[in-house]
Amino acid sequence: MTTEEKCSRGRPRCAKTHHAILQVTLALIAEQGYADLRIDEVAKRAGVGKQTIYRWWNNKAELCIEALLEDFHPTRLPDNPQGNTLRDDLLELASAISCRLNTPAARNMLVGVISASRVEDGSLASFRLQFLDTRREAIREIFSRHENNVHLRSGFDLELAVDLLHGPMWYRLLMDHGPLDEAFVRALVEGVLRLAVEEER
Amino acid sequence: MTTEEKCSRGRPRCAKTHHAILQVTLALIAEQGYADLRIDEVAKRAGVGKQTIYRWWNNKAELCIEALLEDFHPTRLPDNPQGNTLRDDLLELASAISCRLNTPAARNMLVGVISASRVEDGSLASFRLQFLDTRREAIREIFSRHENNVHLRSGFDLELAVDLLHGPMWYRLLMDHGPLDEAFVRALVEGVLRLAVEEER
Amino acid sequence: MTTEEKCSRGRPRCAKTHHAILQVTLALIAEQGYADLRIDEVAKRAGVGKQTIYRWWNNKAELCIEALLEDFHPTRLPDNPQGNTLRDDLLELASAISCRLNTPAARNMLVGVISASRVEDGSLASFRLQFLDTRREAIREIFSRHENNVHLRSGFDLELAVDLLHGPMWYRLLMDHGPLDEAFVRALVEGVLRLAVEEER
Amino acid sequence: MTTEEKCSRGRPRCAKTHHAILQVTLALIAEQGYADLRIDEVAKRAGVGKQTIYRWWNNKAELCIEALLEDFHPTRLPDNPQGNTLRDDLLELASAISCRLNTPAARNMLVGVISASRVEDGSLASFRLQFLDTRREAIREIFSRHENNVHLRSGFDLELAVDLLHGPMWYRLLMDHGPLDEAFVRALVEGVLRLAVEEER
DNA sequence: TGTTAACCGAGACGGTACGTCGAGTCTTGGC
DNA sequence: GCCAAGACTCGACGTACCGTCTCGGTTAACA
Numbered sequence: 001m002t003t004e005e006k007c008s009r010g011r012p013r014c015a016k017t018h019h020a021i022l023q024v025t026l027a028l029i030a031e032q033g034y035a036d037l038r039i040d041e042v043a044k045r046a047g048v049g050k051q052t053i054y055r056w057w058n059n060k061a062e063l064c065i066e067a068l069l070e071d072f073h074p075t076r077l078p079d080n081p082q083g084n085t086l087r088d089d090l091l092e093l094a095s096a097i098s099c100r101l102n103t104p105a106a107r108n109m110l111v112g113v114i115s116a117s118r119v120e121d122g123s124l125a126s127f128r129l130q131f132l133d134t135r136r137e138a139i140r141e142i143f144s145r146h147e148n149n150v151h152l153r154s155g156f157d158l159e160l161a162v163d164l165l166h167g168p169m170w171y172r173l174l175m176d177h178g179p180l181d182e183a184f185v186r187a188l189v190e191g192v193l194r195l196a197v198e199e200e201r
Numbered sequence: 202m203t204t205e206e207k208c209s210r211g212r213p214r215c216a217k218t219h220h221a222i223l224q225v226t227l228a229l230i231a232e233q234g235y236a237d238l239r240i241d242e243v244a245k246r247a248g249v250g251k252q253t254i255y256r257w258w259n260n261k262a263e264l265c266i267e268a269l270l271e272d273f274h275p276t277r278l279p280d281n282p283q284g285n286t287l288r289d290d291l292l293e294l295a296s297a298i299s300c301r302l303n304t305p306a307a308r309n310m311l312v313g314v315i316s317a318s319r320v321e322d323g324s325l326a327s328f329r330l331q332f333l334d335t336r337r338e339a340i341r342e343i344f345s346r347h348e349n350n351v352h353l354r355s356g357f358d359l360e361l362a363v364d365l366l367h368g369p370m371w372y373r374l375l376m377d378h379g380p381l382d383e384a385f386v387r388a389l390v391e392g393v394l395r396l397a398v399e400e401e402r
Numbered sequence: 403m404t405t406e407e408k409c410s411r412g413r414p415r416c417a418k419t420h421h422a423i424l425q426v427t428l429a430l431i432a433e434q435g436y437a438d439l440r441i442d443e444v445a446k447r448a449g450v451g452k453q454t455i456y457r458w459w460n461n462k463a464e465l466c467i468e469a470l471l472e473d474f475h476p477t478r479l480p481d482n483p484q485g486n487t488l489r490d491d492l493l494e495l496a497s498a499i500s501c502r503l504n505t506p507a508a509r510n511m512l513v514g515v516i517s518a519s520r521v522e523d524g525s526l527a528s529f530r531l532q533f534l535d536t537r538r539e540a541i542r543e544i545f546s547r548h549e550n551n552v553h554l555r556s557g558f559d560l561e562l563a564v565d566l567l568h569g570p571m572w573y574r575l576l577m578d579h580g581p582l583d584e585a586f587v588r589a590l591v592e593g594v595l596r597l598a599v600e601e602e603r
Numbered sequence: 604m605t606t607e608e609k610c611s612r613g614r615p616r617c618a619k620t621h622h623a624i625l626q627v628t629l630a631l632i633a634e635q636g637y638a639d640l641r642i643d644e645v646a647k648r649a650g651v652g653k654q655t656i657y658r659w660w661n662n663k664a665e666l667c668i669e670a671l672l673e674d675f676h677p678t679r680l681p682d683n684p685q686g687n688t689l690r691d692d693l694l695e696l697a698s699a700i701s702c703r704l705n706t707p708a709a710r711n712m713l714v715g716v717i718s719a720s721r722v723e724d725g726s727l728a729s730f731r732l733q734f735l736d737t738r739r740e741a742i743r744e745i746f747s748r749h750e751n752n753v754h755l756r757s758g759f760d761l762e763l764a765v766d767l768l769h770g771p772m773w774y775r776l777l778m779d780h781g782p783l784d785e786a787f788v789r790a791l792v793e794g795v796l797r798l799a800v801e802e803e804r
Numbered sequence: 805t806g807t808t809a810a811c812c813g814a815g816a817c818g819g820t821a822c823g824t825c826g827a828g829t830c831t832t833g834g835c
Numbered sequence: 836g837c838c839a840a841g842a843c844t845c846g847a848c849g850t851a852c853c854g855t856c857t858c859g860g861t862t863a864a865c866a
Contacts, residue, residue, distance in 0.1 A: 009832080009833075009834090009839070009840045010831085010832065010833090010839080010841030011830070011831045011832050011840075011841055011842045012831080012832060012833095012842080013841095013843095014831090014842070014843075017842090017843080025806090030350060037821075038820095038821070038822095039821080039823085040821075043844095047844090048843085048844080049825095049843065049844040049845060049846090050822095050823080050824095050844095050845090050846095050859065051824080051825085051842095051843080051844080051845090052842075052843065052844080054823065054824080055842075055843090059823085060822095090302065111312075113837070114312060114375050114376075128376050128377065128378055131376075132376060132378050137210070154214045159378070159379050160369075160385070160388050163369035163372050163385075164365075164369055164374060164389075166372055167368035167369030167370070167371060167372030167373070168361075168364040168365055168368030168369070169368070170368060170372050170375070171364050171367055171368035171371050171372070172364055174330065174371070175329050175332075177329060177331060177333050177360070177844035178364070180361050184361070184364075185359050187396065187846090190396060191365060191392050191393075191395070191396040192392075194392070194395040194396060195388065195391060195395060215811075218812085239851090239852070239853095240853070240854080240856080241852075241853090244813090244814095248813085249812080249813075250812060250813040250814060250815090251813090251814090251815090251853095251854080251855090252811095252812080252813085252814095252855080252856085253811080253812060253813080255854065255855080256811090259854095260853085260854075261853080261854095354864095380809095388811080416837080439826095440825095440826070441826080441827065441828080442826075442827090445839090450838085450839075451831080451838060451840065451841090452827095452828080452829090452839090452840090452841090453828095453830085453837095453838080453840095454838065454839080456827095456829080456836085457837090457838095459830095461827080461828075462827075462828095476752035490821065497623050508654060513717060527735065530778050530779065530780060534778060534780050556658035558627075561780070561781050562771075562787070565771035565774050565775055565781070565787075566767075566771055566791075566794060568764075569771030569772070569773060569774035569775070569840040570713075570766035570767055570770030570771070571770070572770060572774050572777070573766050573770030573773050573774070574766055574770070576717050576773070577717075577731050577734075577735060578731065579731055579735050579762070580766070582863090586763070586766075589763050589798065593767060593794050593795075593798045594794075596794070596798060597790070597793060597794040597797060607827090612812075612813070612814045612815070612859075613813080613814035613815030613816065613857085613858065613859090614817075614856065614857045614858050615815090615816080615857080615858060615859095616815095617817070617857095618818065620816090620817080623831085640849095641847065642847080642848075642849085643847070643848090644866090646818090646819095650818085650820055651817085651818070652818040652820095653819090653849080653850095654816095654817080654818065654849095654850080654851085655816075655818075657849065657850080658816075658817090662849085663848095670837080685816055741823095778833045
C-alpha cells in the first residue's frame with residue numbers, strides 16, 4: 001500500500017471494498033493456508049474484480065501481509081497489562097500472544113507470508129518492522145514500569161527478551177511438535193526473568 | 202523414497218543421477234528460495250528428464266524435503282561435543298547450529314519447506330521428526346553426560362530446552378531483525394542453563 | 403445518435419467536443435486499425451472523459467460507424483460527374499471512389515467496422531444502407547442522365563452495376579494482391595458498360 | 604505454423620489434437636463469429652489445454668487463418684470443370700464458389716479473419732497467397748483449356764478476371780444487400796466473358 | 805552374443821492459476 | 836446538468852509451471 005497522496009480527482013477509492021478484500025483474504029488463509037490461496041477466490045468472495053485487488057497490492061504476498069497486519073494490529077491486542085509484578089505482566093502478555101498464535105489460521109498465515117517473501121524483499125520488511133516494533137514496545141513498557149522494583153542484569157538487551165519470548169512460541173507453532181499451553185508459556189517467562197534480572201525476589 | 206527391491210532385470214538406476222538431482226535442488230533453493238524453485242530448472246541443471254525426477258519423488262515438496270534432510274543429515278553435523286562442563290558443550294552445540302543456519306540458503310530452505318506443507322500433511326511430518334529428533338537427541342546426550350555434575354531443576358523437560366535453544370535462533374532467522382552472532386548464542390545458552398539447573402556452579 | 407431536445411436545465415452539451423471525438427476516432431482507426439482502437443485512447447486524445455463518449459454512443463462499434471459515416475458522407479464525395487458520355491461519367495465516379503479507398507486508413511476503417519458487426523446486427527445495417535444508398539444513387543443518376551444516348555440491356559439491374567463496380571475494388575483492397583490503379587478502374591468501367599448496354603458505340 | 608524441422612527427440616506432436624483444434628475453431632467461428640470466438644472455448648471443446656493451442660499458433664488470427672485454409676483447401680474444392688465451352692466452365696466454377704461462400708459461417712469466417720489482420724501482417728499474406736493462388740489457378744486452367752476456341756482480348760489479364768468474379772461475390776457477402784443466387788452468378792460470368800473475349804460466339 | 809526390459813532425455817500434453825488488459829459503468833468534485 | 840478523472844465489475848487474454856504421457860535411444864543383466 002502506497003501513501004495516498006493522489007489529488008482527489010476522480011472516483012475515490014471505495015473503503016468498504018478495501019476492507020472486505022482484507023477480511024476475505026484473512027478468512028481464506030485461515031481456511032486453506034497461504035499456498036492454496038487463490039486471488040480469483042478472494043475477488044469472488046469479496047464481490048470484487050480481480051483488477052481492484054491488483055490495483056492496490058502488487059502480488060499475493062503484499063496482500064496477505066497487509067491482511068495480517070490488520071489482524072495483528074496493536075489496536076486489536078490486549079491493553080498493556082497492569083499487574084503488580086514484572087512476572088505477572090510478562091505472563092499476561094505472553095499468554096495473550098500465545099492465544100493469538102495458537103490457531104491453525106494464525107499458523108497458516110504467519111508461516112505462509114514469512115516464507116513467501118525473501119529476506120531482501122521490502123514487502124516483508126514493513127511487516128517485520130510493524131509486527132516486531134509493536135511487541136518490542138509492549139515488552140519495553142512492561143520492563144520500564146517495573147524498573148524500580150527489579151534490578152536488571154547488566155548487558156541484557158530488549159531484543160533478546162523479544163526473541164526469548166516469541167522465538168520458542170513460533171518454533172512450536174511451526175514445527176508443531178509440542179503444545180503451546182499455559183505451562184509452556186510460564187516456563188518461557190521464567191526463562192526470560194532469570195536472564196533479565198539479577199535477583200528478582 | 203522407498204527402497205524397493207525390484208527384480209533386477211533391465212538397466213539399473215543411475216545413482217549418480219539421483220544424487221545430482223538432490224544437489225541441484227539444494228543449490229536452487231539456496232539461490233532463489235523454495236517458492237521460486239522450478240522442476241524444469243532442476244531437470245535442466247541436472248541434465249536429466251523431468252520424468253526421472255518424478256519417478257522417485259511424487260512432487261516438489263517431497264523432493265525438497267529429501268534434499269533438505271540430506272543437507273542437514275546427522276552425519277554432517279559436528280560430532281557430539283566433549284567439553285568439560287555442561288555450559289561448554291551447550292555452547293559448542295548451539296554455535297554449530299547457528300553457523301549451520303546463518304546463511305540465506307538455510308533460511309530459504311527451512312522456511313520454504315515448512316510453509317509448503319500444511320500441519321496435517323504427512324510429508325512434513327517425517328522431516329520434522331527426523332530434524333527435531335536429531336537435535337533433541339544431541340541435547341539429551343549432553344545433559345546426560347553431565348548429569349552427575351549438575352542438579353537439574355525438577356519439572357524441567359528436554360523439549361522445552363530444545364525450543365529455548367532453537368526457537369530464538371529460528372525467530373531471528375525468519376524475522377531477520379537482529380544478528381545471529383556469538384553473543385546471541387551465548388545468551389541463549391545462559392538462559393537455558395538458568396532454566397534447567399538448580400545451581401550449576 | 404438521436405437528437406433529443408432535452409429540457410435546457412444545466413450546462414448544454416459541447417458540440418465541439420462531439421466533433422473532436424469523431425475526428426480522433428477516425429485518426430486512430432486509420433493509424434492502427436479498428437481492432438486496436440482503445441476507447442481510453444480516444445478519450446485521452448480528445449481531452450475528454452470516457453463517460454462523455456458513452457453518453458452519446460452505446461459502444462465502440464456505434465462510435466466507429468458514425469465516425470466512418472461522417473468521413474464518407476455524401477457531402478464529402480465529389481459532385482456528380484457531368485461528362486458527355488456514360489463512359490466518362492462512370493470513369494470519373496469510379497476514379498473518385500478508388501482514390502477514396504486507396505489508403506491504408508480507409509482499408510482499416512471499412513474492414514474493421516464491417517467485421518465488427520454481425521450480419522444480424524442493426525448497427526451495421528444503418529451504415530450499409532447509407533453507404534450503399536449513396537453510391538447506388540450516384541450510379542443511378544449517371545445512368546438516367548444518359549438513358550437517351552445508350553440502349554440499356556434488358557434485365558440489367560442497378561444493384562448488379564454497383565456490385566460490379568465496387569466489388570472488385572473492395573476485393574483488391576481487402577486481399578491486397580494487386581494495385582488499385584487507373585488501369586484497373588478503367589477495366590472495371592469497361593466491364594460494367596459491356597454488361598449494361600446493348601451496343602454503346 | 605512453422606515448418607516442422609525439429610529433431611525428433613521428445614514426444615511427437617499429436618496429430619489428432621491438432622486437427623480437432625482446427626475443426627472446433629471452424630465450428631465456433633461459424634456459430635458465433637470471429638469476434639466472439641474464445642480461445643478458452645476452443646480449448647475446452649477440443650478437450651485440449653490452452654497452452655497446446657498457443658504452442659502452435661501465435662494468436663487467434665493465425666489459428667483462424669489456418670482453420671480457414673484447411674476448410675477452403677484445394678482438395679476440398681470441386682474438381683476442375685470439364686464442360687464444352689468456356690462459359691459453361693466458368694459458370695460451374697463460379698457456382699461452386701458462391702455455394703461455398705453463401706453461408707453465415709463462411710461470411711463470419713472470411714470477414715473476421717481478413718479484418719483481424721493488418722495489411723502488413725504476414726499471417727494474412729499466406730492466407731491470401733494460398734487462397735488466391737488456388738482460385739487464380741483454377742481460372743487460368745479453364746481459360747487455357749479453351750484458348751483455341753475463343754479469342755482473348757488483348758491486354759486482358761487473369762488477375763482482373765479473378766477480381767471480377769470474386770469481388771462482387773465478396774461484396775454482396777460482406778454488405779449483405781442482395782442475394783448471392785444463380786442469377787447473380789450468371790451475370791458475373793457474363794461480365795467476365797464480355798471483358799475477356801473479343802467475340803466468343 | 806543377442807534379448808529384453810527398465811532406464812533415460814526430450815518435449816508435447818491437460819490442467820490450473822497467474823497477472824494484465826480493455827469495455828463499459830459508476831461516483832466523485834468542479835464548473 | 837455537463838464534464839474530466841479515475842475506481843469499479845466483468846471476462847478474455849496469453850504465460851507459466853505442475854505433474855503425466857509418449858517418443859526414440861541407451862544400457863546392463865539375463866539367456
